[in-house]
Amino acid sequence: MDFRLIQTCPDGKARAGELITPHGSVPTPVFLPVGSQATVKTLTPGELKEIGIPIVLANTYHLYLRPGIGVIEKMGGLHKFMAWDRPILTDSGGYQIFSLAALRRVSDDGVLFRSHIDGSEHFITPELTVQLQEALGADIMMVLDECPAYDDSLEKVQMAMTRTHKWAERCQRAQKRSDQVLYAIVQGGVFPELRHQSAKYLTSLGFAGYAIGGLSIGEPKEITLAMIEETVTLLPETKPRYLMGVGAPEDIVEGVARGIDMFDSALPTRVARNGALFTWQGRYNIRNAVYSQMDGPFAPGCDCYTCRTFSAAYLHHLFSCDELLGYRLATIHNLNFIHNLMQKIRNAILDGSFSSFQDSFWASYQPTNEQTRLDQKRKWLKSRSSGQ
């Protein structure tokens, strides 16, 4: 058994459970910090543990290009390489190939792409991505999927979905190790009928878990939520459900409310390095002059190392001077915030009070303005695909 469902909310879909892996168990709902290059940017494994992070994600695409999967395998696998003895999930590289790499040529066979680092040419197949993830030794592996853009036509999205399904079958057949689990990825863009087809087809193949891919890539938020709802109803109760690329606090709360168990996103760590820190009232930027002489912690009552140790004025000063310690302290704060959020959510589910938690969260939390959010997201996606 690699997933145990413990409780579902009586008045909704929110669930509490547990992933069981060779590197320990993971309480769900869970958020996975992103360690693209075998490092959650700026932090040591010890700091992640001090926060309480139970699992991290690493990107096969990045590690394939640097240092190369063979190097990590020789060094004893990814856990040993990055000195992290808790569970790891690796993605297949699909999303990065479609968002970061240049000159993609997709065929039924696989994807030809150029490295965003040195322009070198590479060809990835479903079989190869499983082989790479087996060499890395992650606890949870993901199938290779084709990721259309959020504004692609139904026809294009349908073709990508069909290909994703075939690739999922090939990944399944390619799996050799029995101590790792493989999750499928539901695609289908913003088209409910495609989402239905995709969920039905993939669940008929029988995977250890199901991810919802191709969302949070620039589409309006109400569409993201609608697509989650369309998909989740067709996924089996007994398997974990993983919403890929979602990491804003409000989106996590709404994802959990719709039956999601797992989330990952670089957002909490990326915005931290820009000075944007989470509070229960919303996101505030420490660079703001209001913090320049604030003697107390950035977030009064916060139990993170940063807020326990330093004043908001000191953190503001570090950001004013572009000191690397500032990026560290902000990253610690944001991951601690998200981890506390996940714990509060889980406790609320377990004692049957999730919907009142959801209400109280929304009563105080002011999310980033929707248009600003979309503009930022699209700008970021664009800067990535142009190789910045």
Added chain:
Amino acid sequence: MDFRLIQTCPDGKARAGELITPHGSVPTPVFLPVGSQATVKTLTPGELKEIGIPIVLANTYHLYLRPGIGVIEKMGGLHKFMAWDRPILTDSGGYQIFSLAALRRVSDDGVLFRSHIDGSEHFITPELTVQLQEALGADIMMVLDECPAYDDSLEKVQMAMTRTHKWAERCQRAQKRSDQVLYAIVQGGVFPELRHQSAKYLTSLGFAGYAIGGLSIGEPKEITLAMIEETVTLLPETKPRYLMGVGAPEDIVEGVARGIDMFDSALPTRVARNGALFTWQGRYNIRNAVYSQMDGPFAPGCDCYTCRTFSAAYLHHLFSCDELLGYRLATIHNLNFIHNLMQKIRNAILDGSFSSFQDSFWASYQPTNEQTRLDQKRKWLKSRSSGQ
């Protein structure tokens, strides 16, 4: 009493002692990591303590410009601001004004300069620098000095020296707090007769400690060593001697051999962020391909967190990807190396074996090529003064 001389080598000038400060005692010889902007770049106070660092240096010039001394005073002083409860030494800002700032106009009264950050104009006097350092609350303060370039004429260096003497007297008179000590700075460039004059004059005024300034600023190493020797013989036995701006392992060993008790330099932390790591054989760059598949630690037998936790291959990977964690891990390694060096030096002095330690150090340590070192130093000084 703020300095206790414990032992002098029977066959040389190396000494072991102890600085006594309101924030605890500091075994000497000691190396002070540089925390220009109230942070030893990339590290937390906890990490410095884990290494064993007993004292750090902060730059009055930097803190005066950002966040402003008034802010730090309001936040409860520099110790509280940076969450460091061990001793702190602050410099006077003199060296930075003469190396970093633009448009200097020096008069007997003080120095007019423009900020290297925003071009704003500031006027610093000896009285003001003491006032600023009292507001910061450092355990050890430095007098304002005028720092000529290493290739300035005897006449120019003499004028700067005379001014430095007058400023030292004014600093002494300006001191109000009794829980801080003030050190004088011997100047005189590369001219032995000026070094003699400066040492005699300043010691006649009676300071708590004596620094040797205006060295390690681009002059050949044999001249640095000769000037140290010329100066030290004229300094009182019972006061600490501080060689400013020196931090290469081989220079520390030679400084100690000539009777120096204190050193500071940004070199160990700065070169760490470039990937250059110390070993007992010399400095090696982790970016070198030889480390790309090295399973063991960078420096076998090293007891630092980095070498205990990660392979050389992982550290190499972090530097290849410009991951911030790499800069942290390299900084930890270098400061740990220098701290171990200081401990070995002190133990050798205490058990009377310093000259054999010095021999064994040189038998294995291959210093950076002299010409490379000078070129790097001059290039770095030039890049600083052009505001990069």
